[in-house]
Amino acid sequence: MAWPDRHTLLPFLSWLPRQTRASIGRDLHVGLSGAILALPQSIAYALIAGLPAEYGLYAAIVPVLIACLWGSSWHLICGPTAAISVVLYASVSPLAVVGSSDYITLILLLTFLAGVFQCVLGMLRFGALVNFVSQPVVLGFTLGAAVVIALGQLPSLLGLNLPSQTTALKALQGLLEHAKDADLRSLVLGTGTLLLGIALRQLRPRWPSLLISLASASLLSGLWPSAFGQVARVQGFVGQLPPLSPLPLWDLELLLRLLPGAVAVGMLGLVTSLSIARALSARSEQLINVNQEVRAQGLSNMVGAFFSGYLSSGSFTRSGLSLEAGARSPLAGVFSALWVALFAVTGATLIAHIPLPAMAGSILLICWGLVDHQAIRALFRVSRAEFLVMAVTCAATLLLELQTAIYAGVLVSLFFYLKRTSQPSVQHSREGDEDILRVGGSIFFGASHYLQVRLQRCQGPKVVIDARQINFIDYSGVEMLHREARRLRRQDGSLTLRRARPQVIEELHKLEGAAHCPIHFED
Template sequence: MPLPDKQALLPFLRWLPGIDRRTLGNDALAGLTGAILALPQSLAYALIAGLPAEYGLYAAIVPVLIACLWGSSWHLICGPTAAISIVLFTSVSPMAKAGSEHFIALILLLTFLAGLFQWLLGLLRFGALVNFVSQSVVLGFTLGAALVIAIGQVPNLLGVELPSQATALASLLQIGQHLPDVHWPSLAVAGITLLASLAIRRLWPRAPALLLGLLLGSLLVALLPARYSGEIALVASFAGSLPPFTTLDFNLNAVLQLLPAAVACGMLGLVTSLSIARALAVKSHQFLDANQEVRAQGLSNMLGPWFSGSLSAGSFTRSALNLQAGARTPLAGIFSALLVALFALFGASLLAHIPLPVMAAGILLICWGLVDLAAIRALRRVSHAEFVVMLLTFAATLVLELQTAIYAGVLASLFFYLKRTSQPRVRLWQDGDDEVLRIEGSIFFGACQYIQQLLQNSHAPRLVIDARHINFIDYAGVEMLHQEARRLQVLQRQLVLRQARPQVVEEILKLEGREGCPLHFEE
């Protein structure tokens, strides 16, 4: 088999032969740094998704290895993320009790379906489809997801156990009814942990504030008198092991129920991953193959659930840290995954000492990091329509299930896009007896009525369409121009197309040919 085919099938052959001692050292150090950040994040994201803590570690091993080996980006690090975790939870919690075996099985099945959707998009070279999820939708969804996650952690902060709800609004109402049941030691420990983490982040920005906060909070609970610490819930313990092999149950009813959420999760994961990969590629001056990256994301999520890995996507914090730590190749992500695997095997007993209120405080810290106030302010200054889309998506995350909120945001974006394109920019002026109409945009079915009204408002003997900026015309546009030209012929007037592009002229002449065409053409 020729080498280019091998590289297409095994893309890691493009960078693996270039590894030397210096590159290996840089990647190993970056991998260690990434693993230190990945450990507390992965545990927190598992709890957000309603999974046992160890499943966060599993999701940071096999899916990360596959995404690094088959991806295109040098620095993108994947794994569980906050936004993906909350969508998984809200998608599956109405179908099974969080943390149960059935719940875990549905999460893994949903992950496989989302990965299959991603892989098919990459195989068909439809990677550009993710562009339909605009930045305003991502901003609104991320802001809403941060609030939804924070609301979901309030019971752990208060030390009360509440059943999960389908929407954030319902959860908030339920929490309000149980405020008298607050366990004050749990709330105090969570507050101290959060304040300590914020102080560390402010005083030592490069320090692992999340990890240090978890350590300080756990130590605080250990030092409390037994009558207080004994009532504070801890993370469930588990036997240390590598990710166990899991068989997936392809129950037809479950597959059909999960398909809408799988598409939403798949799109959200791709948008997140490609956005991060593109931003890093600009800084590192590398070429990014978007379709290869889409296929890699799909492959990681198709194979990951067989090894107990929930849905994986690009992590901005871990990827940015990977670049800043001096990573040269995707080998840094592989080192990070292997180090997490070692912890899952030998350090599992340490997790049972982490109190849930302390973990909840760490998750609140993650939530605050999701809020991009600068981008929201910039969006408001630049585009009021996109800002409205952001607000609609944000509101939808609070009153709807999260996967539905994504669809609502995409539909709002498409509505404003179609509204804008249905009224292309038009300039009108007199040139002697001629009236000239310059159309700057496409003439398609959505814009036909608007353009036809402009043409019918003209009373000049010759109506000239300056067509140099028309890149595309569909059948409805061609039919409308022919109709208007014939109407003007009856009135002994002319419709002239000036400086039209060859492809536009070709489309217009397909209807009746040049001899039968009622339009006149000018260079």
């Protein structure tokens, strides 16, 4: 077995030597823009995950560096995301007190496990496996997650101190029970932040609306202490680079408890990242290596977990900014992570001035942006079955634990896929004394009964199957065709496959040998 070359082990060596002073300067500027966008988002996502604010910044440093250097996309920028943050919260909050040191350790351990799962898929070249999580599943999950996140932030917007819940119904129930205790000042500040963010997005879409709205709310509360001095603030932290975090990798029972959530969130992260990478590569005309991208995502989460970075995946807003701003290489993402690291060291005390209701308002703005309204409307027009998949996934997200909702969406998608493929296209015509069936699709266990019924409906004893579009046949299909050929032979008829592919003929000969095969073949 040949050893992998250095470009496989260190893929950044294939593009890093080609950088020029001009391209590096451009990427440095793009990285600063990405960091400005990442700062408020990362803090908000950490709070969604039930983590201290600084862990959002940590997740935007080491994991981003590794994903950019070992990935294949020029423009994909990773980091913490809202959907993954809420899945992590739902997976770990039943096991430890939210925000505690044990809770943080479990989040990082789950991140490491998800990274291992992603790395294994990449090394086995199973990158295409993420295609089983269809786009309607992602749309439905994202819509449901946006509702769950929004309900989880409403207590902070209203100035209420309520325990976190893992499902939308429980969160809504607790909110209705304590709505009368809402603090008007918190509501005004949070709603004002939300409205300012919406206005900025409409009037100045290229401006960092989250950063401006948060800074404005913090400035207002600081200049008007008599009105907003008692409003709760985001907990500050000591400025530092991401600290090392030892993980309890020897606790087998704990690993097994976290494994289902790790698989779900790892798959969700890969689907998100690869979808973004493919969309951007279509616009930039760059070919991406799917398996290399999967390995890079896994490596970034495995290593990032030891540097206090919780699970990251592709960020559409930051990746889109990288493309639109003219990034020349993955160095833009590397510089973005370095800019965030600089802020984590020098600007940590500023976070303590951010009012919690203002942060909640900014998260509500993020939730609205999560919902792809245009794609949902298009899905309804194009395919009602896939729209139903989206709706079921969304409902499961609201009623069940989030990782279970992903599995439910995948199962519904597979159900409709098998339902379609179990009835391949069959066109029936008659020429002389021959019944001709043109079959479009594979003959596998799910479709063999349907095709057998169509064969038995033929009136004449001589049946010809136009097999040009049959790409695959399994044992159930082989056995069924042999059985039908013998039935037609007893009626002095025959079953003929015309223009069958060599691999199909080979599979049909395996059952009884070429000499005893009851099926005839024609070119």
